[in-house]
Each structure stands twice: as C-alpha cells, then as structure tokens.
Amino acid sequence: MTPSSSSAQPTLIEQWNQFWFTPIDPATLGVVRIGIGCMLAYSHLVWAIGSDAFFGSQSWLNASAVTAIGNGSWSTSPLWWLQESPALLGLTHMAAFVTAICLAIGLLTRAAAIVSFCFVLAYAHRNPAALYGFDQVIGFMTLYLAIGPSGSTFSLDEYLTPTRHRVRSSIGANVATRLMQLHLCVLYFFAGVSKLKGVTWWNGFAIWGAIANQEYQTVDLTWLASWPIIINLMTQVSVWWEVSYPALVWNRHTRPVMLALAVAVHLGIGACFGMLTFGCAMLLANFTFIPPHVVRTAVTNLKTVLNASSKRQPHLPPMEVTPLPTT
C-alpha cells in the first residue's frame, strides 16, 4: 500500500462517524412511523377487547403469576394500579390508541412517540407471558421512532411547519434508522443461528412443523406432504436467508434479494400461519433498508398519479340557481 492510498483510507473513527452521523432525508423513517403507529393502534384496540381478561383485578395473570414468571423490579407497570377500575382502564386504552394514531399521522410526533413507547412498556410489563415476536418488534421500533425526528416528513407536523423551517436532512434520522437496521440484523442473526441447533432445520423438514401445526395453520398446506422437495427448499432457504441476512443486506447488490425474501417469508408466514401482524411488523423493520431517496421519489410519483387521477374525474355541471322571488 502506498503512503498516499493509506492516507486516503478513512480511519475507524471516521467510518463510525460517517455511518452514524451523516445527515439523511427522514423519508424512510416517516413511512416507518406511519406503519408502526397504525400497528400500535391496532394492538391497543385488541388489548382493549381483552381488557378484563388481561388487565382486570381477576385476569389471566395476577401479581403472583407475574412475579413467578420472573419479571424483575425494573419491569413494573402502572396498569396494576388501575386493575380495580374498568373505567380508568378503558380511558387508558383510549389514550394509548389516540397516542398511537397521533404517531401514525405525525401530530406532535416526538411527544406521541415517547408516550407511545411508555404505553408499550406499561402493557408489556403487565402481561409478560402474553407477548410474542410482534410485541418485541413493535417495542424496539417505537423506541427508535422516539429517538429520531420521525415526524419531520409525511406528517401533520410537517404540514403545520412553515416551509423554510422544514427538515430535509437530519443526523437524528440517520441514528434512528441505523439503530432499527442493526437491531433487525441482531434479530435475524440469532433467529438463524438458534435454528442451527435443530435437526429439522438440517434435514429440511422444519417448515413441515409449521405447516402441520394446527394451532398456527390458517391455510391448509398439508398437501405438501407429497412434495418433500418443496418443504426441503422452503426450510433451507429460510434458515440460510436468516443467517446471511446481517451480512448481505448491507451490500447494494444482494440487498434486493434479501428484502425480496423477507417479503416472501413474512407474507407467507402471515397468510398461512396466521401471523399477519407479526409479518407486517417485520416488513416495516425491513423497510428501513430502503434508501430515503427511493422512498421520496416513490411518494412524489404516487402524489403525481393521485393528482392526475383526481383531475381526470368528471366534474358535475354547475347547478342552475334560480333566484328566489322577492316579495
């Protein structure tokens, strides 16, 4: 290596700063915020449906059960104080729902994101045994939305902000997006390597374990019993995709393949195994790898198409107005 090429090579610190502290357009973060806000609102709606069963004084999990599960002193929830009052619980569900809607539409976004995350914690700590992957993904995504300026675009906040003060690039947006991307990579890596301990992920029949699981099944795919080669293919593509995702998603050539597989896997799981909410949450997390300029261009094109189609709508002829006779 020549001295000149050596000096041109950025140092580790420069690369770190470039990775984390380069300002970016918050367009991707804005779309993710809309999606996560909608999913949070849906989640709170479902919690409200099961309010008595999950939050009442006689609920599936009473205080002794939650202690037995091993929730530490750092996992307390203020919802315990409200368990005797269905009215207060109802108000809490409504407040959580409205806050999530504010996050989705981007109204007072920073405050909405912070309060939404507090609601996520309160609900999760109250019912730690009733949670699954969906709650985990929604939880960390909401945390990162509270860190970045997720309401600075595609939001009511942007609409209400004078044009000259609007943010077109932000370091905070980059920090939040990077945290989402890295957390997703950690998730896929451990989801993948933990499967490598299992025999069925090696012999190619693990996916059969989901297909023939009646409690998950929403679409009957047991006809695949006659097509073991398809089951083998689905199993081994799934596990190798998960294991390789954290490395290959960063390369611009392999990223489209990784993201296309994410869409196939998560929509497939959502449609066939009844986990559409989890699938949508995972796809939103994957969306953080779509570059902001692509998102911005797509949204601009969508606006153009919508404007053009609204202009093409036939207009009603003006009504003839007959003046009232004067007396």
Added chain:
Amino acid sequence: MTLASPTAAQSEVWTRPGVRTAASVLIALHLMAIVVAPLAMSPASPLMVSIWSCFRPYLDAFYLNHGFHFFAPDPGPSHLIRYELEFADGSKSEGLFPNPREHSPRLLYHRHFMLSEYANRLAVDESRKADLDALTKSFGEYLLTAHNAARVTLHLRRHYIPTPEHVLSGLALDDPQFIHERPLGTFAANGVVTAPAENESPSAPITEQSLDGLAFEPADDIPPQLVVR
C-alpha cells in the same frame, strides 16, 4: 423550536464532538446490551450470563430482553390448556384456550396462545414447579370468576405434529394419538386447591403410548411427566 420538527439547530447539536462522543458511547453500550440478551439464553456461558446481568435492569426496563429464538431449535408441538368447569348447580362444561372461535381477532388468539405456551415452558422445568403452580392458580382463579363456576380443573394439552407420512396415511392433524395431556390441578371458588392425583403427578412417566414416530419433538424438551389422555 417545536415538538413537531427538528430545526437546523438540533442537527448542529450532533456535530459537537462532545455530543458525538457521548452518543457513540451510548450507542455502543446499547448495541452490546441487545446482542448479549440472546447470547445469555440457555445454554449460555457464565461470561455471557455475568455480562447480561449487568445490562439486565436496562434490558428489562426497556423491554429489550429478547432471545429471538423463533421456531428454534425445531418447530415443536403446540401447547394448550383444557379446562373443566363445575357449577354450583352441579352442571359441567369444558373449554380450551387458545380457541380461535372464542379468541378473535387473531392477535388476541396469539396472546392467549402465548399464555398456554408459557405454562408449558414452566412445566418442562422441574425446578420451576412453584412458578408453574402460581401461573396455573392464576389461570384457575380467572376462569372461576369469568365463568362464575364453583370448581375448575386444568390440563396442559400437548398437540404433537404429525409427520408427512402420518398425513399421507390419512390421519387428521387432530387425531387423538397426537394429543397428550397432563393435569395441572383443580381450583375451587372457596380457595381449596387440589393437586393432581399421585398417579397423575407431573413426575409420572408416560404410561401407554410411545412417542416414537412423532416428529419435531426437540430432544431436550420432552417432559417425562406427560400423561396420555
């Protein structure tokens, strides 16, 4: 500056070396925490467990303490809770959770599904018998109140996954041979609790049917206490 939108001044904050250094340290610690959480899941080295215990208050408080072991090491059987209710007038009824007909939409179904799966997680660990008892007592008390019943008896149902050969031979997914149960106890509205009978105790061996041929059973997760229904 408003809550709505960060101004240029906010971005300038990030350009200060002190802010960047502090942010970098916090980011690095946070990333270490979310990586250590799955590394500390059993089986884990004492090193990872000790590092994890340093981060645990942060991970617990911010609901970040996740292992991400989805469908690992193998997709296993499902676990449900079957309950028998006895009412003051002597009538009886039976129920199951999760139940797709009762627990809708699907997200609500999954929340109930996780409750019964959690009961199994405690049931397969002999050292957590007291925790399982606390959980099942909580389930029992809820069911007594929700149904206004006098007594409830709970059973942990394990629904094994048939192999492709089973399905090709014409067996249904819910064929009785794939369903095994163990009693969890009986709870009464007056507070009386009855443990499973001696011959149905959690330590009783499988009595009738061999589990050979049932696929997708993780080797380290076969509870010796399952009783064939």
